[in-house]
Amino acid sequence: AQSVSQHNHHVILSEAASLELGCNYSYGGTVNLFWYVQYPGQHLQLLLKYFSGDPLVKGIKGFEAEFIKSKFSFNLRKPSVQWSDTAEYFCAVNADFGNEKLTFGTGTRLTIIP
């Protein structure tokens, strides 16, 4: 069965710092990868997704993620974070062709200090 690991449970950064959140998955076949964000008191929304093509994916609000197949990784990055990026971030994988189910990681809580 597919699984997703997010090793950073809580990350605290100051504004303007650079961000990288780790995401590793376990599945040897074709994968589709997603990052979702949940701002305080709000529902989950899509940040970005990868399913083919350029392994460097750009999403909303200046976020990007790089798919490295050899490392089974899909890390999320942002060069300069803002206080408004405080949220919980979830990595998710869909690893079965024709199967719309997502497997989520446990999430990383990001706190930005002004």
Added chain:
Amino acid sequence: DAEITQSPRHKITETGRQVTLACHQTWNHNNMFWYRQDLGHGLRLIHYSYGVQDTNKGEVSDGYSVSRSNTEDLPLTLESAASSQTSVYFCASSEGPHTDTQYFGPGTRLTVL
């Protein structure tokens, strides 16, 4: 604008009671999903449906059931609520295929006493 709504937003119930959580989407999506969110576990899939009359079990389906009688609605029923089912429940929908974005509802916070 299309949206996905959940009701109630907050619910307190007692052990052993039957509880139904509503999910309604106006996207006209074929696929609908129910997740529960717990600290340290992220989101875990409870049940899902790929269309009317279709329902499938997810990884944590014990004690839950769903039915899909139309495109818009996928109610989640807890047959006999247990304290272990205290959680935040999210409904989501997608058009498909598997690369498609899932759109989430605002969540229902359920407390079982």
